[in-house]
Each structure stands twice: as structure tokens, then as C-alpha cells.
Amino acid sequence: MGDLIEFLKQREVSEEIIQTVENEKIDASVISLMTDEELKTYLPSYGDRLAVFGFCRRRGSSRNEPINLDDTLIFSPHPGPSSERVRRVVVVHRGQIMSELISHFSDKDLEDVDIKIQFVLPDGTREMAHDDGGVVRDCLSEFWKEFYDQCTTGNFCKVPFLRHDFGQQEWESVGRIIAFGWVREKYLPVKIAPAILEQAAFGYVKSDIVEDFLKFMPESERTVLEAWRSDFSIMDQEELIDILDNHSCRKIPTAYNATEVLLELAHKTLVQEPAYVIEQWARTLSTAWEIICDLSSLFETLQPNVRKVLKCLTFPETMTAHQKLIQKYLTTYVKNAEKEHLCLFLRFCTGSDLHLGRNIIIGFNELKGFQRRPVAHTCGCVLELSINYDNYPDFRSEMNSRRGAVFDGIPAHLRRIGRHQWEHLGS
Known part of the structure; x- marks a missing residue:
């Protein structure tokens, strides 16, 4: 208890909160059994909760105390080039991934170990999935889906904003997650403005910062600013001035200063305002991304489109007539998918909502009736389809329900069920 209290004092937690923790006998062993929502009753600050979870995890491992699988890390030897190489299984709960992953990656030692991830479902059971x-x-x-929603602003390009409950430790942790995603799976947060990541990784901006700024703007405002660059004479100048005023612009727009003003606003929005976040990310990215030359081109490569997804589909060399019909249904489905649906399709099949260049191996089965449904195995990027579809609308309907079931279309009480267990639910 004493170590925890001292840690809370170092975090400058109020005396009233510390007294409540002492009175309720909330020590490290109790916290290891609590969820983020339960701990929030005692520690309202999100940053304090992350720090406390990390403190309890480190304390338990250093003292060889029993480790609770639900909220901490498992350490075990892992064969590798170094006898000191360690494997860590990071355990995260569906619905709390952002807070828990940030807490885990507050540990700098994670940069030197082999990380495996284990999901825990809302009912406390582990997902039946091997992390390969x-x-x-x-x-x-x-x-990153949660991070974009909770920690960024902007339209197509996102910009991190400062939160009172995110301090240096939390932003550094996010930087380590960016580096981990790239090193492990070549995954990058492509919605973050390239200019921000370039400033963090290289110390300067390589991409077109004005284009990033325009993509950050709402579409209605972006249209006005692009028109200003092309033909000032047809502009609704009052609307333009209102937009510039919203960004604290102190210059009067003319037919000749569009490039200058937009460059200044872009630098202010994408470099100056998120400077603190950039500084924390640079601690990791400045060394982790030495081999990356053109981030904008890499982002474009990672963005899915119909052509890329179709190229990923790998069918058996020899197929029956029924299998060829299902092949036609699947290619038609992909060709008619919007970008958002392509991302969901890729995530259903591969685990990633980005195009990482992995082939999706198509297999067939003979499931019918209530048992018939698409089944995905993300570790091997395998999609199993039934040959018992009579028409394309039925196929499309089940693809949409199966894809949406995991991400955006299931009842609230099932929304967090893991993809790897969805096939066990039946239809």
C-alpha cells in the first residue's frame, strides 16, 4: 500500500483521493483485478489510471507476485538470436483496447521483446485465437479507430489534440505503438496527417503541407479554399473571410496571397499546435523510421482500393462450376464496395483495415441453411465461403451481415464479440 500511495503523491493526486484509496484499502493487488471503468470511481483522471495500471504491472513482475492475466503481461522465455530475448503476451479487453494498450506501452522495455497479444471478451473468457x-x-x-475518435480532430487528415488527461508518458506510449505497428506488421496510422509524422520522424516536413491542411478541413471549407487558389474573382469573399477568421488568420485575402496564407495556416495547424505531441513521438520515431523515405507514397500504398483488393484474392487453381459462381459473386461484391466497406472487408479477412499486401486465400465449404456463413481466419488471411448460394443478393446480404456483425451492425450486447469466435455463434 505504501508504494502505491507514494506513487500517487508523485503524480500529484489530490490528498482527498489518496485518503479515499487508503480508507477503501485499494492496493496494487486490488487494482490488478479492476477494470478501467471501476478504477475511474477512485481516479477520475485518465492519465492517472494508465500510470497506476503500469505501476502495478511493473511492481508485480519485479517482485515475482502472481500476475493477473486480465490486466497485465505474461513473461516467458522465447528462443531467438539472443539468450536474453523475452516474449510478452499483452492482454487487452475488447472495448478497452486504447487505454490498456497505452498503459502496456508505457513500459520502454517493450521495444526489445517479442510481443504477442491476447484478447479477453466482455464475459471474461479469452478469444480462441493464436497470435500469428x-x-x-x-x-x-x-x-487506431478509437484513437481517431477520441484524440484527433480533422476530416480526411487527422491532427492529435492535447487532452488534459494525456501527459508526456501517454503520448510517448502512442509513439511506441506507432513504431511497433510499423516494425511488426508494416501498419501505420494513415489518417494522421503525413506532415505530423514526418516532423516527428525526420525533424522537417517532406510532403505538401498545404494539401494535408486542406484534407484536414471540412469538405465545404476545403472547396472554398481551393477555389480561392484557382480564381479569386468568383469567390464569395465574405464566406472566405469567415473561414480564415475561424483559423485566427490576420491577413486580408487577395488574389495574390492564397499560397502564402494557406502555407502559414497549414504550418500553424500541423506543426506548431501539435508540437508537444510531435516532440514525444520523435523520441521513438526519429530512430525507428530511418529507412522510410516517402511517407506520403507509403500512405497511398496502404490505402485500400478495388484493384488492390481484387489482386489479393487467391482462388484454387482448379474449381467446380459452383465454386466459379461463388468466385464471381465475391469479385462482384468487392467491385461494388465503397472504400469504407473495403476497409471492413479487409479487416474481416486479414485483421487489418489497411492494404498490407497480404493475399487472401479463398476456400470453399458446403455449409447450408442456418449454418451457412462466411468464415474468416485472420492469422492465415483465409476466407471460407459456402458454395450453397442461389443468387448474388443472398451472398451479398450474408457478407454484409457477417462483416458488419464484427464491426458496425450487431446488437449492443454482442458488439464486442471477437471476430475469431463469431463463427461459433451460428447464424
């Missing part, structure tokens, strides 16, 4: 890459990709996809 698919689970990591799934975890990264879910982490």
Missing part, C-alpha cells in the same frame, strides 16, 4: 499476426493487426486496427 492476425490478432496484432486486429488490435492495431481497433486501437
Whole structure:
């Protein structure tokens, strides 16, 4: 108890909170059994909760105390080029991935170990999945989805914003997650403005910072600013001035200063305002990304499109007439998918919502009736399809329900069920 109290004092937690923790006998062993939501009752600050989870994890491992699988790390020897190489299984709960992953990666030692990830479902059971890459990709996809929603602003290009409950440790941890995703699975947060990651990794911006800024803007405002660059005479100048005023611009727009003003606003928005975040990310990215030359081109490569996804589909060399019909249904489905649906399809099949260049191996089965459904195995990037579809609309309907079931279309009480166990639920 004393170590925890001293740690809370170092975090400058209020005396009232510390007294409550002491009175309720909330020590490290109790915290290891608590969820983030339960601990929030005692520690309202998100940053404090992450720090405490990390403190309890490190304390338990250093003292060889029993480790709770639900909230901490498992350490075991792992064969490798070095006898000191360690394997760590990072355990995260569905629905709490962002907070827990940030807490785990607050440990700098994770940079030198082999990391495996284990999901725990809301009912406390572990997902039946072997982490051979698919689970990591799934975890990264879910982490960045939550991060974009909770920690960024912007439209197509996202910009991190400062939160009162995110300090140096939390932002450094996010930087380590970026580096881990790249080293492990070549996964990058492609919605973060390239200019921000370049500034963190290289110390300067390589990409077109104005283009990044325009993609950050709402579409209605972006259209106005692009029109200003092309033909000032047809502009609704009052609307343009309102937009610039929203960004604290102190210059009057003319037919000749569009490039200058947009460059200044872009630098302010993408470099100056997130400077603290960039500084923390640079601690990791400046050394982890030495081999990356053109981040914008790499981002474009990772963005899925119909052509890329179709090229990934790998069918058996020899197929029956029924199998060829299902092949036609699947290619038609992909060709008609919007970008958002392509991302969901890739995540269903590979664990990643990005195009990582992995082939999707198509297999066939004879499931029918209530048992019929698409089944994905993300570790091997395998998609199993039934040959018992009578028409394309039925096939499309089940693909949408199966894909949406894991991500965006299931009832609230099932929304966090893992992809790897979905096939066990039946139809």
C-alpha cells in the first residue's frame, strides 16, 4: 500500500483521493483485478489510471507476485538470436483496447521483446485465437479507430489534440505503438496527417503541407479554399473571410496571397499546435523510421482500393462450376464496395483495415441453411465461403451481415464479440 500511495503523491493526486484509496484499502493487488471503468470511481483522471495500471504491472513482475492475466503481461522465455530475448503476451479487453494498450506501452522495455497479444471478451473468457499476426493487426486496427475518435480532430487528415488527461508518458506510449505497428506488421496510422509524422520522424516536413491542411478541413471549407487558389474573382469573399477568421488568420485575402496564407495556416495547424505531441513521438520515431523515405507514397500504398483488393484474392487453381459462381459473386461484391466497406472487408479477412499486401486465400465449404456463413481466419488471411448460394443478393446480404456483425451492425450486447469466435455463434 505504501508504494502505491507514494506513487500517487508523485503524480500529484489530490490528498482527498489518496485518503479515499487508503480508507477503501485499494492496493496494487486490488487494482490488478479492476477494470478501467471501476478504477475511474477512485481516479477520475485518465492519465492517472494508465500510470497506476503500469505501476502495478511493473511492481508485480519485479517482485515475482502472481500476475493477473486480465490486466497485465505474461513473461516467458522465447528462443531467438539472443539468450536474453523475452516474449510478452499483452492482454487487452475488447472495448478497452486504447487505454490498456497505452498503459502496456508505457513500459520502454517493450521495444526489445517479442510481443504477442491476447484478447479477453466482455464475459471474461479469452478469444480462441493464436497470435500469428492476425490478432496484432486486429488490435492495431481497433486501437487506431478509437484513437481517431477520441484524440484527433480533422476530416480526411487527422491532427492529435492535447487532452488534459494525456501527459508526456501517454503520448510517448502512442509513439511506441506507432513504431511497433510499423516494425511488426508494416501498419501505420494513415489518417494522421503525413506532415505530423514526418516532423516527428525526420525533424522537417517532406510532403505538401498545404494539401494535408486542406484534407484536414471540412469538405465545404476545403472547396472554398481551393477555389480561392484557382480564381479569386468568383469567390464569395465574405464566406472566405469567415473561414480564415475561424483559423485566427490576420491577413486580408487577395488574389495574390492564397499560397502564402494557406502555407502559414497549414504550418500553424500541423506543426506548431501539435508540437508537444510531435516532440514525444520523435523520441521513438526519429530512430525507428530511418529507412522510410516517402511517407506520403507509403500512405497511398496502404490505402485500400478495388484493384488492390481484387489482386489479393487467391482462388484454387482448379474449381467446380459452383465454386466459379461463388468466385464471381465475391469479385462482384468487392467491385461494388465503397472504400469504407473495403476497409471492413479487409479487416474481416486479414485483421487489418489497411492494404498490407497480404493475399487472401479463398476456400470453399458446403455449409447450408442456418449454418451457412462466411468464415474468416485472420492469422492465415483465409476466407471460407459456402458454395450453397442461389443468387448474388443472398451472398451479398450474408457478407454484409457477417462483416458488419464484427464491426458496425450487431446488437449492443454482442458488439464486442471477437471476430475469431463469431463463427461459433451460428447464424
